[in-house]
Amino acid sequence: MIETIRQQVLPHYGLEGSAAKIAPLGNGHINDTYLVSWDEGNMVLQKLNTDVFKTPWTLVENAGLISQHLGEKEGAEYGLKVVSPKVTAEGELAVDLGEAGFWRAIRYLKHSSSIEVVGNEEQAEQAARAFGHFARALCDFDAAQIGDVIPKFHFLPGRIAALEQAVRDNKAGRLDGCRDWVDFALSQQGLLDELAELEPKLPLRVCHNDTKINNMLFDKRDDSAMAIIDLDTCMKGHLMYDFGDMVRTFTSPEAEDSTNLDRVQVRPAIFAAICRGYLAELGDVMQESERSSLWLGARIMCLMIGIRFLTDHLNGDVYFHVHREGHNLDRAANQFTLYRSLLTQADELKACVGC
CATH class of the missing domain: 3.30.200.20 (Phosphorylase Kinase; domain 1)
Structure with a gap:
């Protein structure tokens, strides 16, 4: 190369x-x-x-x-x-x-650095504010100018259908080793009803669509927010997915492929910091329907990315880069565990976004 x-x-x-x-x-x-x-x-x-x-x-x-x-x-x-x-x-x-x-x-960008795991509330709030600032600056951008690089990228019904197809095909012969996680993922389809009711009320905006913590650069000289990077998946969409991907990638003390599942959990203080930072930039821009969608976005993104990892595992690791045997299954288990943590803390977390 x-x-x-x-x-x-x-x-x-x-x-x-x-x-x-x-x-x-x-x-x-x-x-x-x-x-x-x-x-x-x-x-x-x-x-x-x-x-x-x-x-x-x-x-x-x-x-x-x-x-x-x-x-x-x-x-x-x-x-x-x-x-x-x-x-x-x-x-x-x-x-x-x-x-x-x-x-x-x-x-x-000189002096830039990135992190893989959020270490404290200050980092979370700073990064969430930066992603919110990015979204705010694009509120007057004509979304009709840009095309869909991956149609239906954040589309839970399509991701569930792809998992069901992967189960039927079982191309890599891996179904028996992950059937429990398949059953769990497919049992969560009640989210589809919530999505069908809420999504038609949401405005289309230009969204980043990959708001992982390592897509925000810090300035090594003073630890301030420097830049939002990786615009590959910027497309028309809904802010709840950008918010949800921050929750997915900021709140766990473990990396998304960690196998220490007993440590994978949503840290409420980090979740609250995300809400403070994001709403500080977008609170006066969001419609009421968008604010009420944030809790749904958090749940959808944790579940949906887990489904995508699990689907790729069943298909033989054809989408995501893997670095060890069972890597995508490890990622899927991690994300489903994080999703469960969201559900067990629902009342406290929903209060942070005013739901």
Whole structure:
């Protein structure tokens, strides 16, 4: 892969491959990401997973439009830094090398850092405020400009149907080893009735759709919020899913693939901090229906991501990167455990969002 980057990708960015340092960056589930450094600068280079993102030009064009919109507000209405695309020497947003991959480059932010597990309430509130600030800055962005890179991405009925199909197919012969979790997931379909009643009342907004804690960068110099990154799944949607994904990825003291299930739980103080930060930015923007949807969004995202991991496990690990045998099943068990923790603390947590 490194030689492909040196010989075939970097020349499109006007770089001599032999003069650049290339190192893997981050631990994303989908794309392959590298930091490219040379004497005069650096950039982040990504090979997009076109099995997942089947219309990669739509993805980079969406990200370009959103970055441009935020860039026009940077330093004034928008207090975060913008991770903008770097165009090629030919003036394009990406390089399509066919079998050698679809590549794009974005701005690298010096002094930036990310975390995998939220350590305290301050981090949670700060990150939630940053994601809320991002959403607020896009309230005047014309959502009709952007396409759906993954249709029905946050669509619980479709995810449940995909799990049911994976159970019927049992392609990898793994059903017997996870039947209890399958039965649990399919027993939670009462959420579909809540969703069918509430969703038609919600406005469509441009949403990030992947508000994991490691998609918010901190400034290493003072631990302040620096930037929202990974605009790959920015699409039209509902704020409850962005809120729910923060709950899913901020509140547990364990990483999402941890097998220490006795430690996987929703920390109420972190949940409350998310609510404070997010509503501080969006409380006067949200419609009442959106605020009342947040508790549903928290439950849906924990359950739905667990279902997605479980489906991929049954299908033979064809979507998410895995690093050990049973990795996706571990992730699924983790998320279902977190979902159960939400349910057992429902009264206390619902009060934080005013439900």
